[in-house]
Amino acid sequence: MTNLAGKVAFVSGGARGIGAAIVRRLAREGATVAFTYQQSVAPAAALVAEVEAAGGRALALQADAADPAVLTDAINGVAHQFGKIDILVNNAGVLLLGPVESFSLEDFDKTHAVNVRAVFVAAKAALAHMGQGGRIINIGSANAERMPFPGGSAYAMSKSALQGLVQGMARDLGPRGITVNNVQPGPTNTDMNPEAGEFGVALHGLMALQRHAKPEEIAAMVAYIAGPEAGFVTGASLTIDGGFSA
Numbered sequence: 001m002t003n004l005a006g007k008v009a010f011v012s013g014g015a016r017g018i019g020a021a022i023v024r025r026l027a028r029e030g031a032t033v034a035f036t037y038q039q040s041v042a043p044a045a046a047l048v049a050e051v052e053a054a055g056g057r058a059l060a061l062q063a064d065a066a067d068p069a070v071l072t073d074a075i076n077g078v079a080h081q082f083g084k085i086d087i088l089v090n091n092a093g094v095l096l097l098g099p100v101e102s103f104s105l106e107d108f109d110k111t112h113a114v115n116v117r118a119v120f121v122a123a124k125a126a127l128a129h130m131g132q133g134g135r136i137i138n139i140g141s142a143n144a145e146r147m148p149f150p151g152g153s154a155y156a157m158s159k160s161a162l163q164g165l166v167q168g169m170a171r172d173l174g175p176r177g178i179t180v181n182n183v184q185p186g187p188t189n190t191d192m193n194p195e196a197g198e199f200g201v202a203l204h205g206l207m208a209l210q211r212h213a214k215p216e217e218i219a220a221m222v223a224y225i226a227g228p229e230a231g232f233v234t235g236a237s238l239t240i241d242g243g244f245s246a
Helices: 017-028 041-053 068-082 105-127 153-176 198-204 215-226
Strands: 008-012 032-037 057-062 087-090 135-139 179-185 237-240
Touching: 008 017, 008 068, 008 105, 017 032, 017 041, 017 057, 017 087, 017 135, 017 215, 032 041, 032 068, 041 057, 057 068, 068 105, 087 105, 087 215, 105 135, 105 153, 135 153, 135 215, 153 179, 153 237, 179 215, 215 237
Parallel strands: 008 032, 008 087, 032 057, 087 135, 135 179, 179 237
Antiparallel strands: none
16 A cells, blocks of 8 residues: 555554554555654664665654653654654553542643644644645544543543543644544553553443454554545544443
8 A cells, every 4th residue: 555655653652552553554654754752762673673664764762752852852853854744643542540529630740741732843844844735634533522431520521621622723724724633442451551450441331332442453443534635534433342331
C-alpha cells in the first residue's frame, strides 16, 4: 500500500501499544514516520529496526509530551529534517484512576497536561509546517461517551475535552484544507489494558462484541483518516469500541 507515499507523519507516544501499531501502519502505507517515546528505549529502537527491515523509514525521539518546549522542539526538528509534517497523530496519553475525593491535584494536572494540553501544543507546532491536505488525528477514548465504572472522572474529562477541541480546530483549519479528527478506541489489548486481565472480563460484559480490539484495528482507522479518501471527514469523533458505547 502506498496511499501515504511522500508523506511525513509525527506520532506522539509511538513506541508501544496503539501508538506502535499506528507507526507500523503509516510506514507500511509509505509515510516517513517520526515518533516519540518517554521511557521505552528498547521498544522504540526495536520498532525503528522493524520498520526499516520492512523497507520503511522511521525515526524515534525521546520526548515528554507533558513538556511543551520539549514536544515543540521535537516537532520542529522533524520538520527541519524532513522538510514538512503532513500528518500529526496525538497518541501519547496517561490513564490515572481514582475517586474524586482522593484523586490528587497532581494527578489531575498530569492528566490534563498529557491528554489535553499536549494535543494543543503539538497541533500549534505542527501547523507551522503543515500545508493543504494536512491531517491532525487525536487518539481519544470511548470513555468520552461512556464512563461505566467509578474512578474515571478525570480521564473521561480529558477525552471529552478533545471532542470540543477538534470541533473548534476543524472550523479554524478548514480554510487551509487541513482536517482534524478524533479516533476513540474502546478496550484495546495493550500493556495498559490487557485483554487477559481481570478488568478485561468485566469490560467485555459491557460490550456488543465481547473482546478487546487489536491495536492494528485502531491503526486501520487512523490510516483511513490520514489517507486521501478521508478528505471530507473533519470535526468528527469516530468511535471504534466493539459496541461499548452502544
